[in-house]
Amino acid sequence: MTSTPTPHxxxxxxxxxxxxxxxxxxxxxYEINPWMDVTKHTDNARAVAQWEQLYAAYLEWGHRVELIDxxxxxxxxxxxxxxxxxxxxxxYSAKFRYPERAAEGPAYQKWFADRGYVTHTAAExxxxxxxxxxxxxxxxxxxxxxxxxxxHRELAELTGHEVVTLELVDPRWYHLDTALTAxxxxxxxxxxxxxxxxxxPASQAVLRERFPDAIIATERDALxxxxxxxxxxxxxxxxxxxxxxxxQLREHGxxxxxxxxxxxxxxxxxxxxxxxxxxxxxxx
Ligand code: ARG
Numbered sequence: 001m002t003s004t005p006t007p008h009x010x011x012x013x014x015x016x017x018x019x020x021x022x023x024x025x026x027x028x029x030y031e032i033n034p035w036m037d038v039t040k041h042t043d044n045a046r047a048v049a050q051w052e053q054l055y056a057a058y059l060e061w062g063h064r065v066e067l068i069d070x071x072x073x074x075x076x077x078x079x080x081x082x083x084x085x086x087x088x089x090x091x092y093s094a095k096f097r098y099p100e101r102a103a104e105g106p107a108y109q110k111w112f113a114d115r116g117y118v119t120h121t122a123a124e125x126x127x128x129x130x131x132x133x134x135x136x137x138x139x140x141x142x143x144x145x146x147x148x149x150x151x152h153r154e155l156a157e158l159t160g161h162e163v164v165t166l167e168l169v170d171p172r173w174y175h176l177d178t179a180l181t182a183x184x185x186x187x188x189x190x191x192x193x194x195x196x197x198x199x200x201p202a203s204q205a206v207l208r209e210r211f212p213d214a215i216i217a218t219e220r221d222a223l224x225x226x227x228x229x230x231x232x233x234x235x236x237x238x239x240x241x242x243x244x245x246x247x248q249l250r251e252h253g254x255x256x257x258x259x260x261x262x263x264x265x266x267x268x269x270x271x272x273x274x275x276x277x278x279x280x281x282x283x284x
Contacts, residue, residue, distance in 0.1 A: 011184070011253040013234035016063040017278040019111070020055060023047045023078035024070040028266055032098045033174045035225075035268035047263040051078065054237065054259050054271055061235055066278075068111045076101055078264065079273040081129040081177060083108030084119075087139070087159045089281030091119040094128040097146045108276075120158055126151035129276055130175035135182045135211070136190030137161060142176025144168035144200075164210065166203040172223070173198035177272045179222060183215070183231045183254065191215070191252065193229075193245070195222035215252065218244040228270035237271045 026047045028036050058065045070077050077083075083104055085092045093109040096102050108128075113119050126132065131142035132155065139159070141152035144167045156163040166176060173179040179198030183191045193215035196204045207214065217227055226242025236249050240258030249256040261270045 011234040011255075013061060013232040016058070016232050017280065018058060018063060018065045019068060019080050019083070019108075019276040019278055020051075020065055020274055021068045021070050021077050021080045021083075022055075023051050023264065023274075025072050025075055026078050026264070026267065027075040029075055030100050032100060033268040034171050035265060037266070040266060042266050043263055047078070050259070050261050050263050051274060054261065054274060057235075057237060057257065057259060058275075061232060063232065068108065071103070071107055074101070074104055074107070076267060077104055077107070079130070079267070079269045080108075080276040081273050082127045082175075083276055084112065084128045085126070085132045085155065086112075086117075086276070086278045087134065087155075087161060088279060089117065090159060091117045092126070092128075092132075092155055092158060093119060093122045095122045095125050095151075096127060097125055122151060122154060124148050124151035124154045126155075127175060130177055130273065132163075133176055133180065133182045134161075134279070135192050138190065138210075139163040140176060140180065140182075140192075141165050142168050142180075145171060145174040147176075164206065166206065167200040168198055168203075169200045170198055174268070175273075177228055178225055178268075179227050181227050181229045181231065181236075181272065183236065183249075183252075184233045193217050193227060193248070195219065195227055198222065215245075215248045217248070221245045225265060225268075225270045228272040230272050230275050239265075239270050 091112040094105040126147040131147035133140045143149045152163040180194040195217040221242040224241035229238040236254045246256035
């Protein structure tokens, strides 16, 4: 069954606060996801240049972007989204699945603590916004490869938000943000885009029921990590290798912006992986 998109009010961007990490030490020196291949050459200067384009776009759109210093020996630190999850100004630290990335959790947590944020050291394994996304007031939690569902429960208790567990079943989409994008942050009408094939049948059913109006991404776009995109409510940064997604976004009133992050894809990430959103405490 196909449905025509319901008429929507014009999309407006809302100012965002992001944390990013320049890929100074980016390289592929180990393999913890199917995208990584240590025998392939990585061009660090190219990775930095691509990252700079992303950074510049956010600044141009008026977003506040802070930077954490990259640490030698942590080549994946550029994927800032994995460093923590920040909800209502509260920082839930990452606790990485693989020892290669373990030191990133405390590094990101310290960055927040040094700036006066209340931080919570996670007891359960989780990879921050890589697996934990917000759709309106609801938190979507990925599991299956990296994040333990116990972390979803820990986060629900900590934040008071409902956390919906979604099980990933294909290692190419090992993090939730490789297969699902939250397109607008408004609590009333959360809109998401996702690729069903990345999820277990039970989780596909949950997604269908919860988000009947979601954009369903094509497999060819999912296969270039086209879903690993960042929305400010109007601009949606995506991989230019995604061919169907831009038109789908336009139909829904968004402004798709292709930014090439192909060098960073060699580590298994794109624009979203490089962008940690700092969500402020709600104003009372
Ligand atoms: N090499 C990193 C890893 O496998 C890539 C992380 C990408 N980040 C993301 N948010 N999906 O952990």
